[in-house]
Amino acid sequence: MSRKAVSLALCALLLTAAAELSACNVVDLSSITAALQNGIDSASRQSEAWRTALPDLANKLSDIESQASGDVKVTAADTINQVSSLRTDTLNQADYLAKDTIAFALIQAQCSVAYFQSGVVSFLRYLKARVTNRTAPLPAQRVCNFNPDHLDLDPNTPQTSTKTWFVDVYGYNFFSNALPQVQIVDGNNQTVRNAKNQPVPTSIYQMELQLVVSDFAQIGPSYRVGVVWPNHDHNFIAVNLSAPASLTVAGFAFPSGITVNQPVVPRITISNSGTVDSGAFTISWTPDSTRGRVVTKTELSIPGGQTQNFDLPAYTYLQADYFNLPRAGGVSLQSVVQILGNAGVGANTTATRTFTLNNLPFRVFTTVRIDNPNVGADWTSYQQRVAVKPGDIVTIVDAGGCVQTGGSGATWKRYVNPDASDEPNLYHGLVSIVPIMPFSHGSPPAGMRRIADMIGVPVAVPLNTFNPQFYLGYEDGNYSDNGYYSHDDGTNNQCASWSGAWVTVQIQRN
Secondary structure (H helix, E strand, O other), X not given: OOHXXXXXXXXXXXXXXXXXXXXXXXXOHHHHHHHXXXXXXXXXXXXXXXXXXXXXXXXXXXXXXXXXXXXXXXXXXXXXXXXXXXXXXXXXXXXXXXXXXXXXXXXXXXXXOOHHHHHHHHHHHHHHHXXXXXXXXXXXXXXXXXXOOEEEEOOOOOOOOOOEEEEEEEEEOOOHHHOOEEEEEOOOOOEEEEOOOOOEEEEOOEEEEEEEHHHHOOOOOOOEEEEEOOOOOEEEEEEEEOOOXXXXXXXXXOOOEEEOOOEEOOEEEEEEOOOOOOOOXXXXXXXXXXXXXXXXXXXXXXXXXXXXXXXXXXXXXXHHHHOOOOOOOOEEEEEEEEEEEOOOEOOOOEEEEEEEXXXXXXXXOOOEEEEOOOOOOOEEEOOOOOOOOOOOEEEEEEEEEEEEOOOOOOOEEEOOOOOOOOOOOOOOEEEEOOOOOOOOOOOOXXXXXXXXXXXXXXXXOOOOOOOOOOEEEEOOOOXXXXXXXXXXXXXXXXXXXXXXXEEEEEEEEO
């Protein structure tokens, strides 16, 4: 082969190698930064785009790693680990906050609705800077929310107490190698002390503060607790000096008038003037202090500084317990309510209300007039005319007239208040509203009263009366000649204007 031919063959071989070399993709650090920038752009488009951007980025970095060698391969592998960890932390935190919508709403209020988007984008930018510059600073942290957003502290808590206050801090870019210092500051923002425990990071989005009693030694008003970051940024929450729970009766709503057999549901208003939760307590209600019956209602608690209303169990004052003898007027009673419990119960936890307990409303029936009541017998039942029942109030509204008592001369006498000087214990009209018992002549039968003494006097028929009867009777030693015949003016002319007797009766019934 001539020299010219060899030269031509060598040139052809070199051209072929150059073409093949130009056709290969060169993998270097710029490939990694380009992939990261693409991930940043994708995550920046909308707040939820990180859900697809992060796995896509991890896949792209895996492809780069498979083609790379040396330091580029190591950097790609490290970046893949960082992106995978970011994805796991973000997904876990999103799932956790999805179950606590209140906490998430508070975080969004401080860090906008693009909470996760901001965290992801800032972290990817940090990774991009780190690929080209190993000493790139960590991305700036952001604190969004504390839970709780303040601490209630009882200044009387013993220093030997093992109580621990836990505070969750939410935000993003919380790194274990750049944790803040937990500090207590006074009202002038002067550092009082560093807390005993360091924050415990649970992810780049959350960490926990663990505060103990010694952290709050000799604490005063307006003190705060929080975190101071290495870059001197700081975030604090208030420490409120708490007061023990103190329950008092702020109100006892009880009707001034109550009717028997009708339920009453009182309401008690209880205030907790302390700043801490009261713990469980019991409301004890004595509907009638004279009887001592107790109704109770157990409550869980009242938060500090709050006032709450509680309806007590319904209670019925039974008529049989109070008005066996029915009465139109009421009786004055007292109802007492009291708070019982383990925390904050002392003075002003008892309230008393005076009320009137009334019988059921009475209906007034039409009066019944009995003309010429039977005076020819000791007693006569008029139950068919005056149908009294247990619980009635019966009143002789009026009575009068005259009766023929028999004998010689002028023998008519007044039915209610006879003029009979020779027999002052005879000739009176009688009334009774109880079962008649045997009696002897010459005196009022047992259970009967002279009508003269009963006009206008309400007679209550006890509820436990068995088979009450309305009786009218007459007082005489001989009934055979009594009646309403042969009218005369009567002894001493007492019956000049009357020739018959009558009784008017009224019934009130509830």
